[in-house]
Amino acid sequence: MAPSKLKEWFPWTTAPVIINGPMIGAASPALASEVSKAGGIGFVSSIVNLEPGSPELTKANDNLAEVRHLLNQPPSGGAVVHAGMSCITGHASVLHFTDTDGADVVVCQGIDAGGHQFRRGMGVVSFVPEVRRMLQEEFPEREVALVAAGGIVNGKGVAAALALGADGVVMGTRFTVADESIYPDFRKAQVLAAKDGGKSTFKYGKRQSPFNDQMNNSALWGPLYDGRALVSEIHDKFLGGATLEECQAALAQVAPAEEAAKLINTWA
Structure with a gap:
């Protein structure tokens, strides 16, 4: 159910669906564009400030305009994917489902992840199956896609995430060292040298x-x-x-x- 739903929403994607993390200081319009061109889902970063005219909203608009240019899309119009706010959590809490229409995609980020995450949580290996089971038991009537994140850097990690019940994966650290990443060169070198x-x-x-x-x-x-x-x-x-x-x-x-x-x- 969920994989076909992702394909319906994002028809350019290929299996397995790989997403670059919206990392502040690393993700860029160029990175998001190349990930999308390769059959994944590209994200740009944004510090959330929803005040009209805020520098963050202006920057986000500029980034999206650049992505459209790089993907040869018209500057306006076309399909719009309506999205709400996101929440980072490290456990299978679903209280927000009872207060809203529910989420279409749940990203399960384990504490294996680099960068920021909720301080209380679990590793992606136990987290993903728990959330998958919860979705099946609590919301059997909904088509909710589950995406795994945290410590996934290669094909073996992707295969493991899919085996655990994920429909796709988010990679962060792996994309920080991409040519299109705006992570400073000295930080890219540090990441590549780390063992x-x-x-x-x-x-x-x-x-x-x-x-x-x-x-x-x-x-x-x-x-x-x-x-x-x-x-x-x-x-x-x-x-x-x-x-x-x-x-x-x-x-x-x-x-x-x-x-x-x-x-x-x-x-x-």
């Missing part, structure tokens, strides 16, 4: 504090979320017992600023 993700990435701080966001005083995501990033000596210092303030002070001493930037916020 053993269990040791080379870090998500939570002490007492589950969002260390990676706290290091640069970012309040964009809030305390309920945290991002997985590549480890540097700053993280090693923190894991060795240093306080957040001591780590921030150590980072401030790194010069030039370009070198300091390499130590934090390479989401992967």
Whole structure:
């Protein structure tokens, strides 16, 4: 049911359906266009600010115009896919289904994922089957597509996600290093050089504090979320017992600023 529904909505797609994550600082109109041309579903990123005339909405409109140009589509008109707001969660909570008309697509992002996600959750291997079963039991009359995300970087991961019950996958880290990605070159090099993700990435701080966001005083995501990033000596210092303030002070001493930037916020 769901795979044919995805094909109905997005007739250019090929199986398996692969989607690039809408990653702030990495996803671009060029990336979204190339993914779509290859039979996937391309996404551009946007920081949500729905106030009329906001810089974010203006930027989103410009990005969509560029995508249409790259895909040789007319600047306006054509089919419109009506979409609502999204919510990131790491468990099989379905309370929002009871209050709305329901979702057409559910993206199950496990804590294996790079970048930001809900701080409480489970790995994609257990998450996807649980949500698939929930959808079948709670909403048997609805055609809901399920998309898996988190730690999927190659064909084996895609095949595993499909076997778990997913109809398609979202890849984030894999697309950060694409030629069309706007991720800085030094971060692309760091991602490509990384090995053993269990040791080379870090998500939570002490007492589950969002260390990676706290290091640069970012309040964009809030305390309920945290991002997985590549480890540097700053993280090693923190894991060795240093306080957040001591780590921030150590980072401030790194010069030039370009070198300091390499130590934090390479989401992967």
